[in-house]
Amino acid sequence: MVQSMDALLGSVKFPDKPIGDGTPSADPPEGDMSSALLSAEAAVLGRLTKLVENVGKRVRVELNTIMNLYYRMDLEPLLAHDVGHVIRSFQVVSAEILREALNAFMETGEREKREDLELLLKVGAEVDTVVEVPQAAPTGDGGVGGQGIRQKLQETALMRAVDFGSLEAVEILVGAGAGLEVRREGGEGEGVKRALHFACRDGKPEIAEFLVCSGAEIDAVTDIGVTPLYYVAQAGLTGLVRFLLGRGADVHAKNTDDGRTSIFNAIGNGYIDVVQVLLDHSADVNERRSCEQRPLHFTCTRFRNIPRDHRDIAELLISRGADVDARCRSGRSALHCAARHGALGVVEVLLENGADLHATSANGSTALPCTSLQC
Incomplete structure (x- = not known):
């Protein structure tokens, strides 16, 4: 089409001689062409020349309009060469701006919006720069007039895409070189997190798997040692737990806050399938946290301030070799804790498997009066 347009415009030519009666005339002396023309003819030819020039411009504009309907400018070859770096250096x-386009x-999911986003990334957007975004805290946190305290959330473009849950946007950003290990404060007392932490914590398995396959550190830790596997086990995402373990995630990794491994949270939340997968991948059934509690204790203690009575998990742990009489630092066994919190199902399982009913804690109490104690 471009060639046709050029051919059309190039076909318009002007005569070397003025239009006369058709009879040949002698050439005027060199430099005296204008004198051979009548003033009226010269004026007409001048107007015709301008008219043709204007027509040519209008034709080109209209042809460009038609071309834009079917062809789009492709900057890829330009940006792929050194000139792309020169363009990016200007601004x-x-x-x-990148966040707005994202x-x-x-x-909307519109194709045009995707192309706008990709163009910004190609010309040099600050893809790993953190943006502070005001967030309203939950009501009741000291807000005035029913409004929560305004907090600031820090996000990179990739973290925003993960938070939104758009795998397509995540793929675009990672393909454009977004940093997988960029950190930002994640709140909840767990310190700085990376994009993979957010995907695992918020239950976005497709995004988490893509990030891992793209090279994200599988055992990346927050300030208190929380790993992606820890979050996934806590959320009960059995398939993603298998995926991470299959990729080499450390099943024995402990947080530095209270020494819990992933199995403790899975037990506390009652995710028996996750517990079984972790045990199948060599999780220690008698793992100790900082206070010396074992996984069996977590089947019947208060977890996240909610009483637990996970009889089925207690049976699974015991079948895998859990010590029914193991004590925590205060000398209390799982039976003490189960009795204290009214976890009758776990009490029955422990007694059926030979737990010592008369075992005493560090202060000399047995499980029977344990209802008055704090385990």
């Missing part, structure tokens, strides 16, 4: 697209694409 960097700010992280705020949100527009994720919220």
Whole structure:
């Protein structure tokens, strides 16, 4: 089409001689062409020349309009060469502008919005710069007039895409070189997190698997040693637990806050399938946390301030070799804790498997009066 347009415009030519009666005339002396023309003819030819030039411009504009309907400018070859670096050096697209384009694409899914996002990434957007985004805290946290305290959430573009749950946006950003190990404060007392932590914590298995396959550190830890596997086990995502373990995640990794491994949270939340997968991958059935509690204790203690009575998990742990009389630092066994919290199902399982009913804690108490004690 471009060639046709050029051919059309190139076909318009002007005569070397003025239009006369058709009879040949002698050439005027060199440099005296204008004198051979009548003033009226010269004026007409001048107007015709301008008219043809204007027509040519209008034709080109209209042809360009038609071409734009079927052809789009492809900057890929340009950006793939050194000239792309030169273009990027003039002006960097700010992280705020990138975030706006990212949100527009994720919220609409439109092809044009995707192309806008990709163009910003190609010309040099600040893809790993953290943007502070005001967030409303839950009501009741000291807000005025029913409004929660305004907090600031820090996010990179990749973290925003993970939080939104858009695998497509995550793929675009990672493909454009977004950093997988960039950290930001994650709140909840767990310290700085990476994109993989958020995907695992928020239950987004497809995104988590993509990040791992793209090279994200599988045992990345927060400030208190929380790993992606820890979050996934806590959320009960059995398939993702298998995936991470199959990729070499450390089943024995402990947080530095209270020494828990992934199996403790899975037990506390009652996810027996996750517990079984962890045990199948060599999780220690008698693992000790900082206070010396074992996994069996977690079947019947208060977890996240909620009483637990996970009889089925207690049976599984005992079948895998859990010590029914193991004591925590205060000398209390799982039976003490089960009696204290009214976990009758676990009490029955422990007694059926030979737990010592008369075992005493460090202060000399047995399980029978344990209802008055704090385990």
